Every structure is written in C-alpha cells, then in structure tokens.
Amino acid sequence: MTVELTEAEQLRHDLMAEKHAQAKSLLREQDIDCWLTFSREGSDCLLPYVMGGEYLVGTAALMLFAEGPSVAVVADYDVGQVDGIFDHVLPYSLDWREPFHDTLRECNPATIGINHSIANEGVDGITHGMYLKLLDALEPLGYANRLVSSEAVSGRVRAIKSTGEIELIRRACEITQRIFDDLTGMLRPGLTEAQIAEIIRERMQTYEVGPSWEASYCPTVSSSRSRRGHTPPGAVALEPGDGLAVDFGVIREGYASDLMWSWYFRKPGETAPPAEMAHAFEAVRDGIDLAASILKPGIRGVEVDSPARALLQERGYVFTHGLGHQVGRTAHDGGMMLGPNNARYGDRSSGIVEAGMVFTLEPVVTWVGLEDNVLVTDTGCEFLNTPQREIIMI
Amino acid sequence: MTVELTEAEQLRHDLMAEKHAQAKSLLREQDIDCWLTFSREGSDCLLPYVMGGEYLVGTAALMLFAEGPSVAVVADYDVGQVDGIFDHVLPYSLDWREPFHDTLRECNPATIGINHSIANEGVDGITHGMYLKLLDALEPLGYANRLVSSEAVSGRVRAIKSTGEIELIRRACEITQRIFDDLTGMLRPGLTEAQIAEIIRERMQTYEVGPSWEASYCPTVSSSRSRRGHTPPGAVALEPGDGLAVDFGVIREGYASDLMWSWYFRKPGETAPPAEMAHAFEAVRDGIDLAASILKPGIRGVEVDSPARALLQERGYVFTHGLGHQVGRTAHDGGMMLGPNNARYGDRSSGIVEAGMVFTLEPVVTWVGLEDNVLVTDTGCEFLNTPQREIIMI
Numbered sequence: 001m002t003v004e005l006t007e008a009e010q011l012r013h014d015l016m017a018e019k020h021a022q023a024k025s026l027l028r029e030q031d032i033d034c035w036l037t038f039s040r041e042g043s044d045c046l047l048p049y050v051m052g053g054e055y056l057v058g059t060a061a062l063m064l065f066a067e068g069p070s071v072a073v074v075a076d077y078d079v080g081q082v083d084g085i086f087d088h089v090l091p092y093s094l095d096w097r098e099p100f101h102d103t104l105r106e107c108n109p110a111t112i113g114i115n116h117s118i119a120n121e122g123v124d125g126i127t128h129g130m131y132l133k134l135l136d137a138l139e140p141l142g143y144a145n146r147l148v149s150s151e152a153v154s155g156r157v158r159a160i161k162s163t164g165e166i167e168l169i170r171r172a173c174e175i176t177q178r179i180f181d182d183l184t185g186m187l188r189p190g191l192t193e194a195q196i197a198e199i200i201r202e203r204m205q206t207y208e209v210g211p212s213w214e215a216s217y218c219p220t221v222s223s224s225r226s227r228r229g230h231t232p233p234g235a236v237a238l239e240p241g242d243g244l245a246v247d248f249g250v251i252r253e254g255y256a257s258d259l260m261w262s263w264y265f266r267k268p269g270e271t272a273p274p275a276e277m278a279h280a281f282e283a284v285r286d287g288i289d290l291a292a293s294i295l296k297p298g299i300r301g302v303e304v305d306s307p308a309r310a311l312l313q314e315r316g317y318v319f320t321h322g323l324g325h326q327v328g329r330t331a332h333d334g335g336m337m338l339g340p341n342n343a344r345y346g347d348r349s350s351g352i353v354e355a356g357m358v359f360t361l362e363p364v365v366t367w368v369g370l371e372d373n374v375l376v377t378d379t380g381c382e383f384l385n386t387p388q389r390e391i392i393m394i
Numbered sequence: 395m396t397v398e399l400t401e402a403e404q405l406r407h408d409l410m411a412e413k414h415a416q417a418k419s420l421l422r423e424q425d426i427d428c429w430l431t432f433s434r435e436g437s438d439c440l441l442p443y444v445m446g447g448e449y450l451v452g453t454a455a456l457m458l459f460a461e462g463p464s465v466a467v468v469a470d471y472d473v474g475q476v477d478g479i480f481d482h483v484l485p486y487s488l489d490w491r492e493p494f495h496d497t498l499r500e501c502n503p504a505t506i507g508i509n510h511s512i513a514n515e516g517v518d519g520i521t522h523g524m525y526l527k528l529l530d531a532l533e534p535l536g537y538a539n540r541l542v543s544s545e546a547v548s549g550r551v552r553a554i555k556s557t558g559e560i561e562l563i564r565r566a567c568e569i570t571q572r573i574f575d576d577l578t579g580m581l582r583p584g585l586t587e588a589q590i591a592e593i594i595r596e597r598m599q600t601y602e603v604g605p606s607w608e609a610s611y612c613p614t615v616s617s618s619r620s621r622r623g624h625t626p627p628g629a630v631a632l633e634p635g636d637g638l639a640v641d642f643g644v645i646r647e648g649y650a651s652d653l654m655w656s657w658y659f660r661k662p663g664e665t666a667p668p669a670e671m672a673h674a675f676e677a678v679r680d681g682i683d684l685a686a687s688i689l690k691p692g693i694r695g696v697e698v699d700s701p702a703r704a705l706l707q708e709r710g711y712v713f714t715h716g717l718g719h720q721v722g723r724t725a726h727d728g729g730m731m732l733g734p735n736n737a738r739y740g741d742r743s744s745g746i747v748e749a750g751m752v753f754t755l756e757p758v759v760t761w762v763g764l765e766d767n768v769l770v771t772d773t774g775c776e777f778l779n780t781p782q783r784e785i786i787m788i
Contacts (some may be wrong), residue, residue: 024475041515041726055608056541070706075738093714094737116522121435128510129518136512214449320487322552330452343488 005157009171011164011253016085018072018162020121021384027066030158032048033109037062037125038134044117044125044272046150046311048329049157052114059096059133065107066225073099090271104141113150119347122326123154132169139244159326159335162358166384168255168373169358172212172374175383176250176257179203182220184245187238187394189265193221194234200248212256212331214247219248222275224367237369240267243277245369249331258331259385260361260371263392273391281391282370283315287363288372288387291323291338295359295374295381301349308363322349324359327373333358405558405647406446412556413443414464417547419582421460423724424546427503431456432528434765440509442723443551444650445476453490453527456480459501467493493530498535506537507544513678513741516728517548540662551721553729554750560769560778562649567604567767567779570644570651573597577640581632581788583659587615589722594642602662606643606650606725613642618671618761631659634661634738637671637785643725652725652754653779654765655784667785674762675785677709681757682766682781685717685732688774689753689768695743698732702757715745718753721767727752752778 005013015294027035037046039062050062051072062082065071066321076091082318083089090099098185104112114134115125138144140216154278161169182203183196191199200219204211211218224243226236238244242265249258262281264273287308295304305323312319322339325332336351338359355378362371370388399407415465421429434767435454436449444456445466456476459465463481471486472607477483484493498506508528509519520528532538555563576597577590583595594613598605605612618637620630632638636659643652656675658667666672681702690696699717706713719726730745732753749772756765764782768775 041728043515043518114522116526118523118527121437121521124437124521124523126522127518128508128520128522129512129515131522131525131751133509134510224548332435 008253013084015162015164016050016052017163019052019157020064020085022160023050023064023157023163024066025239026153027064027113029067030150031154032111032150033066034104034107034112034114035064035150035153036112036114038114038130043127043130044115044223045121046123046125046154046158047374048270048380049154051085053081054083057362061096061100061103063103063107068107070209072102072105075167088200089245090157093242100137101141104138104143110146111148112146113148113153115150115154116149117149117155120151120335125149127152139342155335158328158333158353160354161328161375162356165328166356166358168253169257169373169375171248172209172252172255172257173259175207175252176211176248176259177385179207179250180246180259180261184263184392187244187263188382189239189394190237192235192237193223193226196238196246197221197246199244203303204250207250209250209252212258213249218331219246221246221309222313222367223367238265240265241274243273243367244394245364245367246247247369247371250325250375253330254329256327256329256331256333257373257385258327258371259373260266260362260369261388261392262370263394265394271393273393277368277391279315280317280366281370283312283317283344284363284365284368284370285387286315287312287323288361288370291361291363291382292372292374292381295338295377296379297355301336301338301351301353302341304353305340305349307359309340312363319363319365321364323363324361327360327379329359366370399630402647407478407565409556409558410444411445412558413446413459413551414479415639416554417444417458417551417557418460420547420550421458421507422715422756425460426505426507426542426544427460428498428501428506429458429544429547430506430508430522430528432508433519434524436507437521439515440517440519440548440552443548447475450475452622455490456498457497459503462501462655463541465497468586469499476747477585478598494531495535498532504540505542505600505625505698506540507542507547509548510589511543511545511549512546512730514549516552517545519548520758550748552722552727554748555722555752555769556750559649559722560750560752562647563651563767563769564778566644566646566649566651567653569603569646570653571779573601573642573644574640574653574655576673578657578786578788580589581638581657581659583633583788584631587617587620590615590632590638591628592639594640598644601644603644603646606652609614612725615640616761616763631657634659635668637667637693637761638788639758639761641763641765645719648723650722650725650727651767652722652756652765652781653767654756655782655786656762656764658786659788665787667787671762671785673709673761674711677706678759678762678764679781679783680709681706682755682764683759685755686766686768686775686777688775689732689747691747691749691768691770693747694730695730695745695747696735698747699734699743703734704757706757706759713757713759715756715758717757718755721752721754765775
C-alpha cells in the first residue's frame with residue numbers, strides 16, 4: 001500500500017531530488033565517480049544536503065554516483081529517513097561493511113570523494129575517527145588510495161541553491177521582515193534591549209519559526225547607547241535620541257535568513273534622525289547598493305568587498321569584518337565569502353562567485369546596522385528581502 | 395567593574411570548574427600532557443565539556459594541561475564565550491597560529507591529546523579537515539608526532555558525571571515524569587497517537603524544556619495497535635483495550651533524560667490489563683530490576699545485558715537492541731553501553747562500567763515500554779527517576 005507523504009515529507013523529497021540531480025551533474029563535471037557521506041549519530045554537516053535531515057543514528061554510507069543509481073547503506077532502524085530519497089536503500093542489522101563492500105565492488109569507482117576541507121568548514125563533515133574507520137574498511141578492497149576530497153562537488157551542492165531552496169530562503173526573509181514590521185508597531189521609549197529581544201522571541205513562536213543562529217544571541221539587539229557604557233547585556237532602556245539595530249534571522253522549513261534593520265527613537269519635535277546617524281546609515285545603504293551593483297558570477301569575493309569598503313572609508317567609516325557571508329540552511333553558510341584579503345578571510349575571499357549563491361551584504365558601522373540577503377543570478381544579483389531605505393522613526 | 399553573572403552563566407562557570415578539575419586529574423592519571431580541542435564554527439562535540447557551550451565561530455584551540463593553567467586561543471569576537479572559564483584567554487583578530495605556537499612552545503607538552511576515536515563517536519570531535527589544518531600548524535614546531543587520541547581523558551570527562559551534572563540529569567528526569575503525570579490526567583479514548591504527542595509538546599512549552607532527541611520523533615508515541623496495521627505514523631486512535639507506550643526525554647539546562655512509560659486503556663468492567671500485557675510488562679520490569687541489581691563499577695556492559703536478556707528470553711520475549719546506553723548532554727551519550735556482544739554493539743559492550751556514569755535500562759518487548767535512568771555509584775546504582783512499577787490504567 002502507498003502511504004501518503006505529509007507536506008513536509010513531500011517538500012524534503014522534492015528538495016532532495018533537486019540536490020541529487022545537481023550532485024550527479026557536478027560529479028560528472030568534476031570527474032569524481034562517487035560522492036560518499038560517511039556518518040554516525042548525526043556526524044557530518046553535509047547530511048541535510050544528501051538526505052534532507054540532520055540525523056542518522058547508525059553508521060551510514062550515503063553514496064551518489066556520476067553514473068548509476070544512488071545507494072544508502074543504513075542501519076535498519078534508520079531506513080525511514082532515507083526511503084524514497086535514495087534509489088537503493090540497503091539496510092543492515094549488524095554489519096554495515098557487507099552491503100558497503102558489495103556496492104563499491106559492483107560500481108568500482110576510480111575516485112571516491114569524501115567530505116573534508118581545510119579551508120571550507122561547510123564541507124568538512126567527516127570526523128577524523130570516521131576517516132580512520134573508513135580507511136580500515138576500504139583496506140580489504142584495496143580502495144584506500146581512491147579517496148579524494150569531495151569539495152569541488154559538495155561545496156557547490158551546498159552553495160549553489162536549487163529553485164526549491166531559493167524559494168525557502170525567500171520565505172524565511174519574508175517572515176523575518178514581518179517580525180521587524182510587527183516590532184516597529186510595538187516599539188516605544190522605555191523598552192530595554194532585553195525586552196525588545198523578548199518581543200521578537202514571542203513573534204517567532206507565533207509564526208512557528210526558530211532562530212537562525214544560537215538562540216541566546218539571535219536576535220542581537222543593540223542600542224546606540226550600549227556601546228558607550230559598561231552595562232550588562234540587554235539592560236539599556238531605549239530613550240528618545242537613541243538608535244536601535246536588530247540583527248536577526250529565522251529558520252523556516254530548514255532554511256535561514258539573516259537580516260538587520262535600524263530604528264531611531266525621535267526626541268520631541270524631531271522629524272529626522274540626527275545628521276550623524278543619517279550619514280552613517282546612508283553610507284551603509286550606499287555600500288550595499290554599490291556591492292549589489294557589482295556582485296555577479298565570475299567575480300572574486302574580495303572584488304565585491306573592496307569597493308564597498310573604500311566607499312565607507314571615504315565617508316569616514318571603518319568596518320573590520322567581512323562584507324558578506326553565504327546563507328543557506330544556516331545563517332552562516334560556509335565557503336567563499338565577500339571579504340577583505342587578509343589573514344582572517346583571505347582564502348575564502350579569493351573564491352569565485354557563482355550563480356545560485358546567496359550572500360548577506362552587511363557593512364555595519366558605529367551602531368548602524370543594515371543587512372540584506374541577495375541571490376546571485378546569471379547576470380547580477382537580486383534582493384531576497386525588501387531592502388530598508390531609511391532609518392525607521394519611532 | 396564587575397559584571398554580575400546571570401544564574402545560567404553562573405551554572406555554566408561552576409560546571410566548567412568541575413569538568414576542568416576532572417580533566418586535569420585524568421590527564422595526570424593517563425599521562426597526557428595537554429588536551430587540545432580544536433574547533434571552528436561549532437565543530438567538535440566535546441566543546442560543551444570544555445567550554446560549556448556548543449559554538450565558537452572562529453578557529454579555536456582550547457587547551458587543558460596536566461600541569462599549569464588552561465589556555466583558550468579564540469577569535470576576538472568569541473572571547474565572551476570562554477572568559478572566566480579558562481585561566482588564560484588569548485584572543486586573536488587575524489592569525490590564531492601565533493598565540494597557539496607561543497602557548498605550545500612555552501608548555502612544551504610531550505603528548506597532545508586530540509579528540510578522535512574509531513569506536514566512540516562521543517569523543518570523535520575533530521573533523522578530518524581540522525586534523526589536517528592542525529598537522530600543518532604543528533609542522534613548524536616539529537610537534538606533529540606528539541599527537542595522540544584524547545579518548546582516555548575525553549571519554550571519561552564526557553561519561554563520568556560531576557555532582558552538578560548528576561543534579562541536572564535528575565532535574566530533567568523530574569520534569570519528564572511531571573509531563574508523564576500530566577499526560578496521565580489528560581488521556582482518554584479517542585485520542586490519536588499524534589494528538590498525544592501534541593499534548594506532550596504543549597507540556598514541554600509550559601515547562602520551558604526542549605526534546606532530548608530529534609523533535610520529530612521525541613516523543614515517540616506508539617499504541618499496541620499501530621504495530622499491526624499499515625497506517626501513517628500517529629494516525630491510530632487509542633481505544634479501550636489498547637496499550638500505549640511513550641518514549642520521551644527533555645533537555646533542561648543542557649542535560650537530558652530518556653524515559654519510557656506504559657499505559658492501558660481499560661474496557662468496561664476491566665480492573666487490570668489483559669494477562670498478556672501484564673506478563674510482558676512484568677518481564678520488562680523484572681529485567682530492569684535484575685540489571686539494576688548487577689550494575690556496578692568494574693563490570694563489563696555485556697555482563698549487565700546478558701542476564702537481563704536471558705530473563706526476558708525465559709519469559710518468552712526477544713529484544714534485539716541493547717539494554718541501555720549512556721545519558722548526559724544528549725539522550726544517546728556515546729561510548730560504552732550495556733549491550734550484547736555482537737557485530738553491532740560488541741566494541742562498546744565490552745567496555746567497563748565506572749562510577750558516575752548514567753545509563754538507561756530499556757528492555758522493550760512487543761509494544762510494552764519501560765525505560766529508567768540510573769546512576770552508577772561506588773557500590774551499585776541508583777535510579778534518577780521514580781521507576782514505574784505497573785501499567786497505568788486509563
């Protein structure tokens with residue numbers, strides 16, 4: 001009998017069909033015969049891209065091939081997690097090696113890509129113990145020397161979003177902005193940073209979404225005043241004359257947003273923020289616009305970061321962090337980024353932008369925060385959220 | 395000025411003081427000079443035991459020494475996570491290698507334990523990419539050949555609970571039982587498995603706790619009837635004559651419980667469950683009692699599993715899974731377990747029980763589920779929850 005899939009399960013199956021097709025095409029392009037994700041008890045950050053979930057309990061070998069059907073060797077109690085996602089599911093009750101050996105012998109891949117990388121933590125999934133366990137298992141086959149890094153495939157599977165994934169990030173941005181809009185209606189002088197964070201948390205519950213990074217600092221609520229005094233986090237109450245920036249994102253149906261907006265609490269009679277704040281905000285906004293006008297496939301990360309950084313410097317501001325990171329299943333999705341060419345970011349900033357990547361643009365200066373999420377298209381980029389154009393007055 | 399710690403922060407600091415003292419003593423005992431946890435973007439499952447949190451963004455080298463002060467090399471933006479936890483915090487803004495090299499040169503450890511293990515996923519924390527990155531960084535010092543597995547230390551730091559940790563697991567058990575009690579009051583014929591799961595989820599919100607494993611199947615609600623028919627998960631409505639088992643645990647203040655209780659929905663006039671159910675329940679309960687009477691320091695996991703398995707077999711039941719796993723920050727805490735000596739569990743079941751370990755005892759047969767959490771003491775073991783003695787009648 002056919003069991004009907006729930007909506008969430010159907011979504012997972014559809015996404016995985018997209019990602020497996022993408023992986024197969026990349027395997028051929030990169031001349032890697034097999035992509036192996038080797039996991040136990042949820043180890044390996046690539047699991048969501050290969051099976052659409054974060055956890056398999058037993059030792060699992062998930063294999064996608066350049067040619068031929070995909071194969072999942074999983075413990076019998078894990079079958080439900082991969083059923084319908086892989087062409088062949090080979091359950092074991094005691095010994096995973098047997099079906100694993102049989103599969104490899106039959107397919108005889110000349111190269112087996114496994115998930116490790118020095119530079120890109122986003123595809124550095126296999127633990128060192130699992131690597132040693134794999135070597136030990138490959139030894140009787142004489143295949144240990146066939147191992148290569150999967151990075152050229154797995155890095156792109158992670159970074160280059162499919163149609164379904166883009167739609168989900170767009171929806172995460174939508175909810176985030178709705179929460180910002182709700183917040184705007186609720187802001188009033190006297191609220192502390194901690195109370196503002198609490199309002200946002202309550203909204204997340206209402207919309208049934210989770211925070212897109214560590215809950216204890218998502219949202220990050222900071223007032224223009226909290227930088228000046230030594231106060232415990234969250235204690236500053238917003239007063240007329242204060243600015244407010246909220247850095248916040250949500251996870252919805254497995255995909256993240258990462259946005260920042262800025263507000264100003266007007267003093268009696270004021271119709272605009274103080275010139276100094278407006279100036280900082282405009283610098284940030286213009287920096288984002290400039291970066292967005294440059295961002296396109298084929299350009300290096302540093303080539304997007306540098307002009308934006310120079311523009312802000314001309315306006316009198318310095319920001320020390322990178323201009324933007326990737327967004328996907330997590331707010332900080334690893335791999336190449338839009339950053340300066342220094343010891344902290346250099347390796348990652350020299351990478352090449354590709355169509356289908358999603359980046360933040362976030363040149364934060366003084367207290368003023370503005371952060372947008374953009375999708376790289378074939379010819380340039382597209383905002384996935386509606387960019388804030390001026391400081392919101394409260 | 396001194397910033398007062400929040401209650402949660404104070405708890406974290408106290409726990410880490412306990413764990414660092416334990417680690418130091420184990421380092422001396424095991425003759426390992428330095429225990430290095432090498433992480434980035436939350437990689438390494440040992441982070442919670444070393445710094446009391448799950449996430450450091452930048453590349454971090456957290457070092458505990460058999461002799462001398464502890465040192466954390468972390469990115470400047472991560473300092474807040476380790477401040478007050480380590481004796482020396484060395485922040486870097488660009489290059490982590492410099493303070494890392496300085497520390498190692500000064501301490502000159504003959505052996506450096508890093509987190510990897512083939513058998514124990516609970517201490518298999520370093521990714522293969524990070525291992526390669528570490529080798530590369532140690533090369534100029536000529537220290538690469540000083541690396542050993544930290545398992546003898548890290549495995550015990552994870553498995554052997556401190557006073558504070560035991561208290562937290564006990565509290566997680568308490569809340570779980572309170573939720574079971576609440577559920578007992580709300581159960582009535584006609585509720586589906588999915589609706590029962592929903593009641594439990596609502597209770598978790600009320601008590602502000604999270605599920606102790608993957609939310610989609612924590613709780614696992616199964617009726618005696620759902621095994622018989624091909625129905626979508628959760629669809630079976632409980633009717634008079636049905637049994638119900640709920641496998642469920644919570645995370646509270648970072649520590650988990652993992653319990654199971656059983657209920658029976660009486661038919662008109664019934665005062666006890668059918669003989670067959672009662673018989674299964676008694677077998678399970680007696681199996682747990684037998685295991686608890688045997689469990690003590692020095693015994694091997696398989697020596698606890700075997701007699702319980704034999705008792706159940708005498709009563710006519712077979713269970714294929716292990717008798718019990720460890721519990722700690724996660725419901726399935728890795729390492730040695732109470733299991734049979736077979737290809738699936740053998741390595742882990744041959745390990746030795748030590749005082750301070752916490753195990754589940756869960757010999758589930760047919761639909762009947764019962765699962766308790768026990769702490770190994772110096773002379774035997776102690777239940778951390780109040781064990782269920784008979785099937786609860788609804």
